[in-house]
Amino acid sequence: MKKVVIIGAGIGGLATALRLKRRGCDVTVLEQADTPGGKLNEFRQTGFRFDAGPSLFTLPSLVQELLAEDAGRFTFHKLDRSCHYFWDDGTRFTAWADKKKLSDEIQKVFQVDPAPTLQHLKKSEFLYRYTAKLFMERSLHKIGSYLSKDVWDAFVRVHRLQLNESMDEVNRKRLNHPKLVQLFNRYATYNGSDPYRAPGVLNIIPHLEHNIGTFFPRGGMYQITQSIYQTAKAKGVKFHFNEGATRIEVNQKKVSFVESAKHRYPADIVVSNADVVPTYRYLMKDQEQPEKILSRERSSSALIFYWGIQREFPQLHLHNILFSDNYQQEFEHLFKGDHPFEDPTVYINITSKCQPKDAPSGMENWFVMINVPANTGQDWSKWIPVLRKAIIEKINKNLNTDIEPLIVTEHRLDPLSIESKTGSYQGALYGTSSNDKMAAFLRHPNFSSKIKGLYFCGGSVHPGGGIPLCLLSARIVDDLSAKAHE
Numbered sequence: 001m002k003k004v005v006i007i008g009a010g011i012g013g014l015a016t017a018l019r020l021k022r023r024g025c026d027v028t029v030l031e032q033a034d035t036p037g038g039k040l041n042e043f044r045q046t047g048f049r050f051d052a053g054p055s056l057f058t059l060p061s062l063v064q065e066l067l068a069e070d071a072g073r074f075t076f077h078k079l080d081r082s083c084h085y086f087w088d089d090g091t092r093f094t095a096w097a098d099k100k101k102l103s104d105e106i107q108k109v110f111q112v113d114p115a116p117t118l119q120h121l122k123k124s125e126f127l128y129r130y131t132a133k134l135f136m137e138r139s140l141h142k143i144g145s146y147l148s149k150d151v152w153d154a155f156v157r158v159h160r161l162q163l164n165e166s167m168d169e170v171n172r173k174r175l176n177h178p179k180l181v182q183l184f185n186r187y188a189t190y191n192g193s194d195p196y197r198a199p200g201v202l203n204i205i206p207h208l209e210h211n212i213g214t215f216f217p218r219g220g221m222y223q224i225t226q227s228i229y230q231t232a233k234a235k236g237v238k239f240h241f242n243e244g245a246t247r248i249e250v251n252q253k254k255v256s257f258v259e260s261a262k263h264r265y266p267a268d269i270v271v272s273n274a275d276v277v278p279t280y281r282y283l284m285k286d287q288e289q290p291e292k293i294l295s296r297e298r299s300s301s302a303l304i305f306y307w308g309i310q311r312e313f314p315q316l317h318l319h320n321i322l323f324s325d326n327y328q329q330e331f332e333h334l335f336k337g338d339h340p341f342e343d344p345t346v347y348i349n350i351t352s353k354c355q356p357k358d359a360p361s362g363m364e365n366w367f368v369m370i371n372v373p374a375n376t377g378q379d380w381s382k383w384i385p386v387l388r389k390a391i392i393e394k395i396n397k398n399l400n401t402d403i404e405p406l407i408v409t410e411h412r413l414d415p416l417s418i419e420s421k422t423g424s425y426q427g428a429l430y431g432t433s434s435n436d437k438m439a440a441f442l443r444h445p446n447f448s449s450k451i452k453g454l455y456f457c458g459g460s461v462h463p464g465g466g467i468p469l470c471l472l473s474a475r476i477v478d479d480l481s482a483k484a485h486e
């Protein structure tokens with residue numbers, strides 16, 4: 001029986017643990033925190049429940065496929081709309097799941113022909129069909145990945161994948177209203193990137209939301225973590241919480257042990273679900289460091305306020321966006337700015353809209369997030385109060401309210417606490433950014449080409465951040481390790 005040690009119980013680590021256990025390995029997971037989930041966590045405060053990290057759930061089929069015969073323990077429902085959008089000039093737009101309702105809304109709100117948007121969504125599906133197999137479901141760093149027919153189909157169409165144009169350039173050519181361009185540019189933020197620099201191929205993202213749909217897990221996002229964790233535990237994966245790995249020991253170019261402050265675990269296979277930068281910098285200090293990969297630009301981070309609000313706002317739904325009036329400048333600040341941006345796009349997620357028990361009666365649990373730069377030493381004690389004020393001004397303007405007196409409880413997450421809680425380098429939400437066309441090829445592979453038995457999963461390595469991609473990274477590690485160790 002192969003001994004596997006997995007470092008980190010984030011969604012990628014949990015999914016890898018379950019897969020390798022099913023394959024008959026003896027699996028131990030070391031997690032420095034006291035709960036599983038990493039960024040995909042929850043907490044409760046004075047009668048309110050909050051999902052701490054991810055709030056948008058797409059591709060539930062990946063969770064079902066992972067849970068297989070245990071999928072019944074995880075239930076979810078499809079939403080009738082993906083998001084409510086607000087602009088400072090009073091424009092309001094609901095992105096309905098139903099295409100006819102979406103078309104009517106485009107015509108009514110923007111007074112333009114909806115056909116280009118529907119065509120854009122068709123192209124998004126085309127992109128997804130031809131890129132998912134190559135960029136998301138296989139290792140980009142194994143020759144074998146390039147030998148299948150579907151990968152060649154993608155290569156033949158590479159000129160249509162919009163690698164040489166930015167997402168914004170593509171969207172401006174295709175869409176017939178500046179607010180629709182802004183709305184579709186926002187999808188670059190789903191992996192922490194800048195639509196004015198990221199390649200047009202990122203236009204695959206709206207396919208997930210508009211063509212497949214957005215979903216809400218019963219019990220909240222943390223049920224994704226819980227259902228995988230409980231299944232893995234029931235199958236016999238051994239979990240050690242409050243036990244961080246301190247070193248990966250390598251002998252003769254092969255993994256041999258993982259050390260913690262408490263124990264030394266022998267290992268044939270080590271999978272790091274910790275961010276790849278600290279994995280090399282702290283756990284493998286004595287090994288060659290892949291400097292080029294480790295110094296890549298990080299994705300954006302976030303500032304989140306979790307507010308208990310003592311009123312209900314019928315104009316809001318589960319997902320709400322209050323757009324910046326100067327979107328391009330917002331991204332310049334996110335990746336190059338040296339002071340807080342005064343008009344940030346504000347995202348409000350309210351799970352009590354779908355699950356009333358998440359807030360006391362007549363109240364709502366608000367998760368209020370803006371994107372901010374990854375932590376490179378900014379003075380956050382100065383930035384945070386300025387940004388909090390900007391968020392409140394934006395909310396007051398768009399909802400015609402005075403929100404401050406309605407806040408009955410508050411908690412905060414920022415780039416520094418994201419880094420200290422989950423080990424994410426610079427507090428980045430999605431590992432490295434996708435701000436250039438080679439980004440997909442420059443993420444760390446899911447395996448080490450120098451050290452036998454060493455693998456990587458999660459948002460800081462191929463294929464990237466976000467729940468679906470982290471789940472796919474676990475599938476790739478499972479495939480690669482099965483081939484290498486059988």
Ligand SMILES: Cc1cc2nc3c(=O)[nH]c(=O)nc-3n(C[C@H](O)[C@H](O)[C@H](O)COP(=O)(O)OP(=O)(O)OC[C@H]3O[C@@H](n4cnc5c(N)ncnc54)[C@H](O)[C@@H]3O)c2cc1C
Pocket residue numbers: 007008009010011012013030031032033036037038039040052053054055056057243244245246273274275302304418421422423424429430457458459460464465466467468470
């Ligand atoms: C605020 C926020 C909002 C987000 N919104 C969305 C969203 O709406 N939809 C979406 O799909 N994604 C979203 N994401 C991104 C998504 O949460 C992440 O991409 C994903 O959860 C990362 O999973 P992971 O497997 O990389 O592990 P992580 O969650 O990064 O967890 C890594 C784990 O490793 C542990 N660890 C680190 N070092 C060690 C060590 N030395 N020893 C032991 N354990 C260690 C950490 O404690 C942690 O538990 C969001 C993220 C954040 C923070």
